[in-house]
Every structure is written in structure tokens, then in C-alpha cells.
Amino acid sequence: MNCLENSEGDILEEITLPERRGILGSKTYKSINGKILKTTRMNFCDNCGFMLDLNKPVVICSTCGKKLCSSHCCTFEYQRRHYCQECVQQLLPLNIDGFRVLRCILAEVEPGKARKFGHMTHESYKQALSELLEAGYIERRGVSLLRSHKFLDKGLLAFHTYERAYSQDPTVKHFESELSDYLRGR
Ligand SMILES: [Zn+2]
Numbered sequence: 001m002n003c004l005e006n007s008e009g010d011i012l013e014e015i016t017l018p019e020r021r022g023i024l025g026s027k028t029y030k031s032i033n034g035k036i037l038k039t040t041r042m043n044f045c046d047n048c049g050f051m052l053d054l055n056k057p058v059v060i061c062s063t064c065g066k067k068l069c070s071s072h073c074c075t076f077e078y079q080r081r082h083y084c085q086e087c088v089q090q091l092l093p094l095n096i097d098g099f100r101v102l103r104c105i106l107a108e109v110e111p112g113k114a115r116k117f118g119h120m121t122h123e124s125y126k127q128a129l130s131e132l133l134e135a136g137y138i139e140r141r142g143v144s145l146l147r148s149h150k151f152l153d154k155g156l157l158a159f160h161t162y163e164r165a166y167s168q169d170p171t172v173k174h175f176e177s178e179l180s181d182y183l184r185g186r
């Protein structure tokens with residue numbers, strides 16, 4: 001808190017508060033019993049809470065208007081627009097389990113390996129696989145034992161949309177190292 005006196009002798013009080021969601025910055029001046037209260041609101045990322053550096057790119061979600069820092073975990077680019085994680089998940093849903101399964105299919109590894117490398121339960125693997133099929137990210141080819149899964153363009157798009165964010169996740173890092181050990185030994 002900062003107190004100083006102006007030429008008329010009024011006490012100016014200055015306070016700094018965090019800015020509200022979706023607003024990029026504001027200053028207010030209020031006169032209370034001859035005292036002027038100046039409030040400056042600072043910008044923080046509406047997702048991670050980190051203070052925004054306005055000299056760096058600040059992203060406004062195209063759907064909800066949240067202000068976001070440029071971290072790969074806070075902003076997502078889809079069809080040349082930027083979104084927050086919640087809004088991009090509405091447009092192009094993909095969770096970490098689905099991401100691991102998709103990663104195996106892209107690497108031409110049998111998707112069931114995602115269970116082993118990603119330490120997934122049988123149920124979460126089945127769920128992820130059916131969500132990917134339903135979203136039109138992958139398709140089944142062949143029958144029974146010769147059945148294989150192929151990724152589709154939309155799956156590739158979803159994979160790349162989340163790749164930078166999910167790669168920061170420690171469980172995904174571990175999964176990636178198990179997968180690359182497997183690919184090397186193949
Ligand atoms: Zn952020």
C-alpha cells in the first residue's frame with residue numbers, strides 16, 4: 001500500500017488487486033471523504049494464475065474470453081484460433097488416456113500396448129478406445145484377430161492439438177520413454 005499527498009493535500013491511497021476473469025486490465029478512482037482511492041488491477045492468467053507479462057503474447061479464448069498466458073498448458077490452437085482447455089475440449093475432446101492410445105496407433109504399435117506403457121486399467125483402455133472410435137479419430141479395419149486400428153485425419157488433428165500440453169505431464173513422459181524403449185527393441 002502506497003500513501004502520498006497531492007498538491008491539494010488530499011491523501012491518495014493506491015491499492016493493487018488481481019484483475020477479474022475475462023478483463024484485460026482496469027484502473028478505478030474513487031473519492032471517499034476527500035480521499036482518493038486508486039485501484040489498479042493486475043493481470044493473471046485465468047487458467048494457471050501466473051502473472052501475465054503484457055510484453056509477451058496474451059491469448060483471449062475465442063469462445064469464453066478468458067485471458068491466458070502463452071503456456072502450452074493454457075492455450076490451444078485449433079483451426080487457426082486460440083482456446084482455453086475447457087473450450088477446446090468441447091470442440092475436439094481428447095483426454096490423456098485417449099492421447100496414449102492414439103500415440104500408439106500413430107507409432108504403428110498395437111493400441112493395447114498403451115495399457116502396458118501407460119499403466120492403464122483394462123476398463124480405462126476400453127473406454128478410451130471406444131471414445132476415439134466414436135469421435136471419428138480412428139477406425140477399425142479387418143476382422144477379429146486380424147483387426148487393426150488406423151488413425152484418421154481428425155485423430156491426427158486432435159493429437160497435435162494436445163501434444164505440447166500432454167507431453168508436460170509426468171505420466172505421459174514415462175509412457176513416452178517406455179514406448180521409445182519398445183520401438184528401439186523392436
Ligand atoms: Zn497460464
Ligand SMILES: [Zn+2]
Pocket residue numbers: 061062063064065066083084085086087088
Ligand atoms: Zn474458453
